Amino acid sequence: MNRIKEGVIRRLKLKDSWAICFVLGLVMMNYPFISIFNKPILPFGIPLLYLYLLFGWLFSIFIIYLFSRAAAKDSDTGGRP
């Protein structure tokens, strides 16, 4: 588990991956992607869109967490800003 984590963190060091995640986030929060979830159904009794946004949010926070760990390692080793 640790190895996977380390691997992911190292991958994320690429400066470009931030741009990818950013754009991805933008895309996933907007039309047309969001229209996939724009239906009045309630899985687990919770509206789909609401569920989608909340979980998406949580997931993004997790990604940012990984990023910050990677960036911290970067600055530890004196990497690029």
Added chain:
Amino acid sequence: MLGANLVWGTALLYIALLFLVAYYADQRQKAGRSITANPAVYSLSIAVYATSWTYYGSVGKAATTGMDFLPIYLGPTLTAFSWWFLLKKIVRISKENNITSIADFISSRYGRSQWLGAIITVITLMGIMPYIALQLRAVSTSFTIITGYQDLHSSLTRGIQIASPHPGLFTALLLAVFSVLFGARHLVSAERHEGLVAAIALESIVKLVAMLSVGIFITYGVFDGVSDLFTRMNRSDPALLARLTTLDGSGENSYSSMCSLLVLSMGAVMLLPRQFQVMVLENAQESHLNSAAWRFPAYLFLINLFIMPIALAGILLTGSSAGADYFVLTLPMQQGHPWLALVAFLGGFSASAGMVMVESVAVSTMLLNHVLMPVVVRFKPRGWFPFLLINLKRLGIALVILLGYLYQSIVGESYMLANMGLVSFSAAIQFAPALIGGLYWPRGNKKGAIAGLLLGFAVWSYTLLFPSLMQAGQWHTDILLNGPFGLALFKPQALFGLTGLDPWTHALFWSMFLNISAYLALSIMYGQEEKEKEQVAKFVQVFAPENGTPHWETKRLSKPVTIVQFVNLMSKFIGEPQAHAAISDYLGEREIDGKGGVSEFELPNLKRFVEKTLAASLGGAAAGAVLESFLSDIGSRMESVYDIFSTVRTSRDQSREALFVRLRASEIMNRSLELDIIMEDLLALLLREFKLDLCVIRLLNDQGVLQVRSHKGEGGERITAEDRILEIDTHVGEAFLGRRTEFFNDTTYITKPIAKEIFRREGIKSFAHIPISSEGSPPVGILSVFSRSIIGLFTEQFVELLESLAGQLAQAVRIVAEREAREGERRQKEAALLENARVTRDLELAKQIQLSLLPESPPRLPGLDIACRCTPATHVGGDYYDFFQRGDDLVDFVMADVSGHSVGAALIMVETRSVLRAQMQSVRSNKEILRVLNDLLYDDLTRAELFITMFCGKYDGATRTLSYANAGHTRPLLFRGGKWQELDAEGLILGVEHDVLFEEKSLRLETGDLLFVYTDGIIEAERGSGELFGVERLCDLLSGMLDQEPERIIERVMAEVTAFSSPSPLQDDISMVVMKVVKNGAKSVSC
């Protein structure tokens, strides 16, 4: 309902707690053990983003329009991806430039423009009004709800009959007081307000706890969980649920509104003044950014978790969405938990108070630095300035809150809380193009920024601010419906026919469109000023690593300013002790010269440092203005140095130009060996490449005077004609004696009177004297360059280049001098060798002559054995012997020795021989011969300063008689019967006196007699020990050989003498004539 006093009291207690925390944090900061300088507190302080909008307004929005409350918090999460470089860049720049606010940041980037700063401040002030209004309204309304009284009423005021004029006034006043106390205690706005940060962090915790407790209570206490809520809602009003939880195609709660709200919040989280303040200015360490990047979104997630449930619960419990804004309060009260409601109230109060405090302080700082300071600065700084400034700041805080209050009283009830907040967001986003462009686009310029901002602001006011005021008031609402003057195209909420959008998207679209277009267009069309260009590097390339090339100064102060003057200026604004501390910090490693100034090249840096220090208190633009007016008062100004390298080549790389010139110079040095040519070519190079007017090289001559050796350029006779003595009165002398370059960039400021006169007459504007010396040696001369047209010609880089050229010249001079010395030596050696050769040749010649004089063989005579030999020495000897046979039995013989070893001596001997031969024609006696010879040769001998020793003898074989005379010659030896005697006769050596009488003697010889005539070469042969051969040794030697043949005797003697003197060669010639008297008949001759 709770008692007003209870609520009031709780609120005050809470404030008191905040104060305590703030005070504690301040104390810890002073002690150096800060409690706020850690990532957790940092992240919590950023959570001031969640105000009572989050608290009340989100619920209201969720209950009325649905999901579109969420993007306000999703946006900041998305931007958190960019923090680790975007925010980091902003933080780094702000720290390095002592930025005090967002207006400062943007205006600094665009050349410290005061106009830009003022515009941003005004936009901010107008834009923040709705936001503050919403906080004030939230507080007062929540108070009313929870107590039933209007505003922060208390039992005290009931008796005093103060009709609380408008709801919220007390709130406003209270918050104003707190803000002043927290944020305006001292003037330096670039410092971190640790107390404020600590208080906000605490408030964030309170907010979250309160929200979560209400949420949990309602969701799990009143209902059975989140899904229960949704299911029940679905059952009771599915249409409403669907509307709330899905997005429409257009209008509110649509895709477009999601998108625009996302964008708005992404901008607002960084651009709102309070956000900039806590995220950038209050940042303690850049590393905190990394952890704040996920903590802050996590906080937002938590605080939003129960918004939707509470909204739905409210609809379910109250039956409608009226008053949805305050569900957080009303629901607990409705459910019979007033204490929870109090907690909720505190949470809301906390949220509002936090926002108002930070926002008003931030905006007031901007007001002070960008609107008021430029005015204040026009007056002369007085002693009471610091006092004035701090109170202006406090007034500013009050003003900001007052404006918010005014807006609230106008708009107040008609707008939902969240919508008021969105108006502010839309204003804040106008800064985005100028900011992002400023950070990443080097070409973005001031005009573009100003134009963009003005246009965006205009659109914003027209499409959002204006309608909000009108909708609230009783003004002509048909403008909203039909456009101004009936022009439907200009309908504030459907400009140019763009319909179907919610107001935010609409405003965002048009304002950004015009803003960005104007920014791009004007930035491309117009160029940048000097100041801007300086700033571009500081902003766009703040992370660029320091590369090896040194940063060359491009500015100079036209008139020097001393450190004391700068310190005085600073003290007027920041107080004396701080000014002194700042200056000593700066000067730590730099040198100060005797007059309390720094070197000319350091002055611009000093000026920049003072400006930066003042900017911490006054803001960048104001500080710049202060310095400008200060310098112009003194009569100095910043001007560009002359970019000399732009005249050399079209390429822009200065160090390459310098290298090029150095290479040319090296070529010149190595091309020729003539110093004059080198100097001429070098001066021509300087004149040509740098467009100087006059160049002179002076070298030190043997008398210690600097003599002009070469000059190029026009005019300057007085300069080029005169030599310079090494004295300190002239600049040349000073440069030479001090071994450093003396230069003046503006001759109007020099003090030496004679020099001043010369320069005035010659029209010289700037000059430099560079000592010509190589490392470590004393200078050998001075290189002087003059310009008649340019001031500020001598930059640090140019002076370095000239010094390097002078160094090369010194090398060349040294090489030439050495070469000449070697030449001289060589010539001397050659002459000596030549002389030597000549001498040797002369000696050879003389030897040849001498040898040619000697007879080949001795004469034959009956009864006489004669042997003779002459062995010349390495040096010419000058020995001579001759025989003259007269008949069978008579023979005359002569032996002579000339003093001196030269051709002259040899020639004298030739003359002597000729004279002798001539004299021998007639018969004379020996003494007669000598006397005649002396007379004849005296003159020549005296003139040549030579002498001759001679032995003259006659032998008659018939009578066996030997007669002889001696003129100082080595006395011949006669051996008879084992004994020997010297044959002596009186007489001076020839050439000493005129008339000399010689004695003649005669002697009868017997058989077996041995006559040994010789020259002093034998007896004066020297051994290594200094011992001479001597007569004794010779006689002993000869005594042992009396029976030998004369030839053998000669050989023996020769061998002995040679052996004696070896290993040294014989110094003098050795001549011997040996005569042995034998019986008649026994003839044997050998020679």
